[in-house]
Amino acid sequence: MLLAEHCPATSGNVRTETVLALAREVPDFYLPFASIDPNTDPQPARLLRRYLDEGPVRGLKLYPSYQFVYPNDRRLYPVYEVCAEAGIPVLLHIGSSVIPGTRLKYCDPIHLDDVAVDFPELTIVMAHGGRGLWYDTCALLARQHPNVYIDVAGLVPGRLLEFFPDLPRLADKFVFGSDWPAMPKSVAHNARAIAELGLSPEATAKILYDNAARILRLAPTDPPAGPTAGPQGR
Numbered sequence: 401m402l403l404a405e406h407c408p409a410t411s412g413n414v415r416t417e418t419v420l421a422l423a424r425e426v427p428d429f430y431l432p433f434a435s436i437d438p439n440t441d442p443q444p445a446r447l448l449r450r451y452l453d454e455g456p457v458r459g460l461k462l463y464p465s466y467q468f469v470y471p472n473d474r475r476l477y478p479v480y481e482v483c484a485e486a487g488i489p490v491l492l493h494i495g496s497s498v499i500p501g502t503r504l505k506y507c508d509p510i511h512l513d514d515v516a517v518d519f520p521e522l523t524i525v526m527a528h529g530g531r532g533l534w535y536d537t538c539a540l541l542a543r544q545h546p547n548v549y550i551d552v553a554g555l556v557p558g559r560l561l562e563f564f565p566d567l568p569r570l571a572d573k574f575v576f577g578s579d580w581p582a583m584p585k586s587v588a589h590n591a592r593a594i595a596e597l598g599l600s601p602e603a604t605a606k607i608l609y610d611n612a613a614r615i616l617r618l619a620p621t622d623p624p625a626g627p628t629a630g631p632q633g634r
Contacts, residue, residue, distance in 0.1 A: 404435035407466035410501040416451050431458040437467050438475040445478035459489045464506040472514035480519050489523035489615050495531030509537045516545040523615055527551040535563045542573040553577025557593035571603035575612040
C-alpha cells in the first residue's frame with residue numbers, strides 16, 4: 401500500500417495526486433490510499449469522489465492527531481459515506497507519535513465507536529493498534545464491531561502477544577503493516593517475527609496477508625508452511 405499524507409499542519413503534505421501518479425507509472429504494483437484533511441479541504445467528500453474517479457484508490461488514510469480532528473467529527477461523515485459506497489476501507493492513525501505538534505487526544509480509539517455504529521458497512525482499520533496507550537481499547541473495539549480491525553504497523557512484532565493477549569482468538573481482526581520508512585528494521589524481519597510468535601499457520605496467514613486481502617479485495621493465499629515462513633504476496 402502506498403499512503404498519501406495530507407497533514408499540512410504537522411507531519412507532511414504528500415497529496416493524493418502524487419500517490420496516484422506514481423501508482424500509474426507502475427500498474428498493478430502499488431495499492432494507493434488517498435488522504436484528505438477536513439480542516440483545509442473545503443469539500444473533502446467531493447474531493448475523495450474525484451480521487452476515486454481518477455483511480456485506482458484502494459482506501460483512505462486519516463491522521464487524527466496530525467490533522468487535529470476527532471474520528472467522529474461530523475464533518476467526516478460525508479467522507480465515510482463515500483468510502484462505504486465505494487467499498488474501500490478507512491485507515492486511521494490511532495496511537496502515540498513523536499511528530500512535533502501532534503495532539504494525541506484526537507486519536508483516542510473510543511471515538512471510533514460512534515463511527516463503527518453509524519457506519520456498519522464501513523471497514524475501519526486502526527493503524528498502530530493504539531500504540532502506547534490504548535491497546536485494550538482497540539482490542540475491545542475489534543471484538544465489539546465486525547467492521548473494525550487492528551493494523552500492527554509501528555509495533556514491535558515480537559511483543560504483539562504482550563500488547564494483545566487475545567491475539568490468537570482475534571486473528572481474524574489483525575492486519576500486517578510495515579510502517580515503512582519509519583520502521584527500524586526490514587519488512588521481512590517484522591514479518592518473520594510475527595511468523596515466529598507461535599500462532600497457528602492459519603492465524604499467521606490471516607495476519608500477514610489474508611485479512612488485508614479480504615479488506616482490499618485481493619486474492620487469498622495458502623497458509624505459511626511453518627513458523628519461520630515469511631509473508632505471502634506482500
